[in-house]
Structure formats: structure tokens, C-alpha cells
Amino acid sequence: MSAQFFLQQCLIGLTNGALIALVALGYTMVYGIIGLINFAHGDLIMLGACLALSIVGALGLAAVDPAVTWVAIAGLVLVCGLACGSLNVAVDRIVYKPLRNAPKLAPLVSAIGVSFIFMNIGLFWLGSADRSFPELLPSDNVLPDDWGLQFTQKDRLVVLIVVPLMVALSILVRWTKLGKAMRAVSQDPTAAALVGVDVDRVIAATFFIGGFLGGAASVVYSLYINTIGFQMGFQNGLYAFTAAVLGGIGSIPGAVLGGVVIGLVRALASAYVGERWTGAIVFAILIVILVFRPEGLLGRRVREKV
């Protein structure tokens, strides 16, 4: 097998990995701030895909002039992002916030409950069969022919949406007042409140941002894979959650790295070993890494003395 084939698989892996990373961010941010593994995150994205499908259908976006396709896609990302972000905030308010001081298992079990509720809403919305999502973008190659590599308009879409969102997120977390407050709350919520940070608002903002990224991911996923179904949240959520743990849960760069690693491993495993082995290989590698680095690739090794 040629180097070109290998490069091609890497390209596929990177693109898929970027999408996984976008979802993984939602897990890692919520975990970082309140220590909750938000099991409903994958299903939130499924609902985002439902909404995207309904909007595309209602507005007839599948038939728009190619010149405005990008405007339509940007609009979809924005609307689904806002919707998923708001829904995430609402769930936090109604379900997780009353359990803030309860033992950790209580919100965890509630999150599983929310996941089932979302899935039922999705089942009601889409029906039980998978639905095809209209092709808004053609699959023609955007790279020069003599490179011998495929990178389609859809692949490019993933990069064009995911990378700016990640850059924006890093800037927000690193430099803004909200970002500093988010990091402070994740380290010591009481101390943050004592300097005047409204902890509940910061947590709500974190749920909103994680949900927004999930909503954006739902649109990218729908346009990239072109098939959605009420159970899509489970498998996608599982891989993204795995990426977050692999990178070091709570770490934002970790979630991105974890997503890219899992994307690459999946692509290479399915090309060189076989599609049906990918799940086993991904999780075998996860286990090996966690044995040697239980805190994940970029996670913290120990708690500092405080």
C-alpha cells in the first residue's frame, strides 16, 4: 500500500477527528466545571440534527442556489447552536442545578435519564428509521488532481467550521473575563464566589457554550454523513466521550487532541485492519494509554496542594 493511501487515510482521520473533538469539548467543559459526565450530550446533538433537518425541509434549503449555500449553512450552524446551547442551559437549570450539592451519582443518573428523554423526542421527531439528510454540498474534490488525494467540499466544510470555533473557544477561555471566571469556578467555586463571581451564571454559560458547539457539530455531522437517526447520539457521544477521557477530561486542548487521535486511529484501523475491528482497536488503545497515563494525554497528574 502506498504512502498516498496512508496520507489519504490520515486526511479522513483528521477530518473525522475534528468533528469528534467538537463534540468532546461539550463533555470536557461540563465535566471541568461541575464534575458531571453529561451523558445526554450525544443526544442533544441528535436533537440538533433533527432541528437542522426540519429547517432544511421547511425552507427548501436543498434547492437553493449554490451561491447562497454557505450562507444557509452558516445560518443553520447559528440556529442549531443557539437552540442546543439554550436547551443545555435549560436542562442544567431544571435537572442538574437542584442536585449541585447532592452525591455525584445523582446528577449522573439524571443525565442518563435526560439522554433517554432526548432519544424519545428524537424518535417522535424522526421516526424509528434512519433519515437521509439532503446533500447541500457536492462531494467534488477541492485539491488539485495531480496530488492524488481526495478532500471534498464536505471535508472542507468540517475544517472551515470546526477550526474557527475551536480558535474562538480558546480565545474566550484564555483571555476573556468569562473565561477566567470559568477556570476559577472549575478550580474552586467557593473562592470564585468570594471574589464576586456568580457561579451559577458561569456554569450556565459553560452549558451554553458546550451546547452551542454541540449544535454546530450536529449541523456539520448531518451535512457530512447525510444520514441521521434517533440513535445517532449514542455512538457519536461514546466516541466523543472517549476522546475527552483520552485527552484528559476537563482539559480543552486534551479534548481536541483526543478527538484527533481517535479520528486517526479509526480511519487507519478501518483501512488497514477492517471496518468491523475499529471499535475494538480504538478502545484497546484507549485502555493501553489509560494504564500508563490514567489522567489522559493532557490531563493533570496530581492535585496541587492548595
Add this chain to the structure above:
Amino acid sequence: MLEVRDLEAGYGPIRALDGVSIEIGEGETVAIIGANGAGKTTLLMAISGVVPTRRGSVTFRGQPLTGLPTHAIAKLGVGHAPEGRRIFPRLSVRENLQLGGFTQTNRAAVARDIDEACAIFPVLGERMSQMGGTLSGGEQQMLALARALVGRPKLLLLDEPSLGLAPLIVQKIFEVIGSLSKRGIAVVLVEQNARAALKLADRGYVLETGRITLSGSGKELSGDRRVREAYLGEG
């Protein structure tokens, strides 16, 4: 400026404060001394709204604080350097100080206040980009105090600022605390180091198992036989 009336607070079945009343005037420094577990930390945490109160009231400059969330109390001008320092270990020293000014809307003013804090504690100025968690214990305590000062409090609650520190650093910290009243900041100082605290304070209270048992000027208390025996290691 602060009036605590008949305050009761606790944790589940534990009643940590049982009818505590104290008063702090404008710019006054008041020491609270008491044995381990007497309820000193609980009192400060109840004033800041971290520990909910069950009975009684806290009034700050005429405004009731009881029931307000912690961040709102901070915003009114109640600073709090909590027990155990609790700086943000994975934020830089600069970011820790910036968070101290979180309730301030004027960025330039916060930057000036940070410069001023670094003039008081030069070692912080040298460590601006270092993570808070990598500072030594003494440096962390200075950071905790500086962080609280950047918030421009009118009242500052200090919970054992000298705990576990070398004598030279203790002296430095007490010097800074002593200078606060000149800047018009009222201070509630909780201390194990009763001798130093009473020397510094205008007045003091003795807290024993959730009740105030003695109060008076710093001099009176350091002269009191019971205080000397129980808290100053004499007699």
C-alpha cells in the same frame, strides 16, 4: 458598618454558631480569637453567605446580607481571604489578581490596583506568570491577601492569615493588615496567633463553642486572666 445579631449557623445537625453578635465600626480592626472548632471560620463564611444562617441577621452598612448570594455580598464590598488561602492553583498570579478585581468594571483601575498590590508584595510582581499552585505557602498567603485587596473591599474578612508561615513573613503580613485601617478598610481578623492579633486590633471578641464569651479592647483582652491562660499560653 457590620452588625451581626444573634446569628445561628451550622452544618446539618451540628450547630457551629449559637447566637453570635458582633459589631465592626468604620475602619476598625477587630480580632476574633478562639480554640480550634470554636466556629471562627463558620462565622466568616456565614457573613459571606457561604454557610447559610438559620437565625439572626447580618447587616452591612444598613443593608441586610442575610439570604444574599455570596457573589452579591462580595460586590457590596465585603472582601474575604478564606482559611487555607484558596488561591486558584492553575491560574497565573496575574490571573488570580485579576479575579480579585472581578466586580470592578474599570480595567485600567484593576491594573493599577494590581500594580499597587505588587508594590506591597514585591515577590508577587516577580512571579506574575507563574501558576498560583507553584508558589510557596507564604507567597500564596500574600497572593490571597493581595487578591482580596484588588477587590477594593470596604470590609475585609481574614481567616488565619499567619497560619503555618515563617516569623518574618508573619511580621510582613501583620504589617500590611495594620496599614489597612489607614486606608479606611475595616478588618475582621481571625487568628490562632492571639497575641499578635490582639496587639494589632482595636477590639477583640473571644469565641467559644459557637458563643461570644468575652469582648473588649485589644489591651483589655490581652490583660484578661482567662485570655492569658487559654490563648496566650500563660499562667
